Amino acid sequence: MFNFNKMPRGITNRLPERELGFGKTITTISRMMNPDGRFNVERQTTGLWDNTYFNLVTMPWLTFVLLVLAAFIIMNCLFALLYCGIGVEHLSGMEPGSFTQNFANAYFFSSQTLTTVGYGHISPNGLITNILASFESFLGLLSFALISGLLYGRFSRQRAKIVFSENMLVAPYRSGRGIMFRMGNARRSEIIETEVQVILAINQLSENDTLERKFFSLELEINRVSFFSLSWTIVHALDERSPIFGFTHEDLSAANVEFMVLVKGTDEANHQNVHARRSYVADEIVWNARFLPVISRNKEGLPHVLNRQIGAFELLEPDETPALSN
Numbered sequence: 318m319f320n321f322n323k324m325p326r327g328i329t330n331r332l333p334e335r336e337l338g339f340g341k342t343i344t345t346i347s348r349m350m351n352p353d354g355r356f357n358v359e360r361q362t363t364g365l366w367d368n369t370y371f372n373l374v375t376m377p378w379l380t381f382v383l384l385v386l387a388a389f390i391i392m393n394c395l396f397a398l399l400y401c402g403i404g405v406e407h408l409s410g411m412e413p414g415s416f417t418q419n420f421a422n423a424y425f426f427s428s429q430t431l432t433t434v435g436y437g438h439i440s441p442n443g444l445i446t447n448i449l450a451s452f453e454s455f456l457g458l459l460s461f462a463l464i465s466g467l468l469y470g471r472f473s474r475q476r477a478k479i480v481f482s483e484n485m486l487v488a489p490y491r492s493g494r495g496i497m498f499r500m501g502n503a504r505r506s507e508i509i510e511t512e513v514q515v516i517l518a519i520n521q522l523s524e525n526d527t528l529e530r531k532f533f534s535l536e537l538e539i540n541r542v543s544f545f546s547l548s549w550t551i552v553h554a555l556d557e558r559s560p561i562f563g564f565t566h567e568d569l570s571a572a573n574v575e576f577m578v579l580v581k582g583t584d585e586a587n588h589q590n591v592h593a594r595r596s597y598v599a600d601e602i603v604w605n606a607r608f609l610p611v612i613s614r615n616k617e618g619l620p621h622v623l624n625r626q627i628g629a630f631e632l633l634e635p636d637e638t639p640a641l642s643n
Contacts, residue, residue: 349518350577352481354594374470381471385464392460393431396453397423400446407446410439431457478503479580479593482628488607489633490552495538496561497552498597499608500580501624502545508591511545511582513537515553517560518575533560535576545582548611548622570599606630 350356362368373381400423405411411422426439430453441450482499490497502508515535522528536559538552555562561569581592609629615621 348575348596348598350575350594350596352596354596370470373467374474378471381467388460389428389431392456393424393427396427396431396449399449400427403443403445403449407441407443408439409442427453430454431460433457473587473589475584475587475589475591477508477580477582477584477591477593479595480624480627481578481593481595482608482630483601484628484630485576485597485602486606486608486630487555487602487604490554493554493556495552495554496602497550497608498576498578498595499548499550499611499627500595501548501611501622501627503624504584504586506584506586508545508582509585510541510543511549511580512541513549513551514540514579515551516577516579518577519561520572535560547620548624548627550608551578566599566602566604569602574599603630603632605633607633 348357373384376384397420400408401416401419405413405419405423408423408426411419411426413419422439429435430450433454441447480501480503485496485498487494487496489495515537517531517533517535519531519533520528521531535553538554540551542549553559561574564572576597578595578597579592580594581590583589584591607630609626609631611623611626611629613621613623
């Protein structure tokens, strides 16, 4: 195991020498992962449409609906202008009038054609107008097929609804202490074969006195359960095997530590793999505290998990030994 340098205050302001991949010299003050699981990384795109599908299936529903509505209105306005340019006399059933009247009638004719609803009292007359109407119908079929696919992608995109405690705690554990956080499943469906991984990211000096960003997979008390029905407290023992054994709160802050959490499993509702992410930094660690109970009983006597209180904790008596050691 790498021998951690216990002089973090002397390395936090040093510039990284060079980047070797996997964020080895990324030592910024801000966290790498936001609490909601989004990474604070900007990737250079290789093409204009690289992230189009991802953006369309992940944007908020209101934004998506407004975007589809705006596209529908713009397409109809464009075709209405084309019909007006060809001449409204080529649209049977339309009486020529002012430009506003002609545009309004052409717009509603375009919306009927684009949605393939069928012609009302207005119909195309002439070769050019029929060709334009046929092309618009074809474009409407493609557009609604695309929208249907996006709707399916949005509805079928599954993510675990895991609620995490707002803080990590340093609490008594066995004969020593452990660092822990708690989480619960907020959906009614069960997550089976649930697995948890916790990655520690920390700034350290290597043996050749080079500043590096080190990543370590922390050993957990339990990292896998078959059924995730109740609350689950994830614990990492702070003993001699821990990479942060002997560190104080000041040490963790100066070394810009970050605990990145990945939870993954299978949702029984659709048998799809789901996951959730969370990250904790040194300022979100509460020392010498313990979680309060979050499982009660309902009227029928069944266990009731209080997910809204998943992060509730209480402080213990002040500890005279601030270091993470026995």
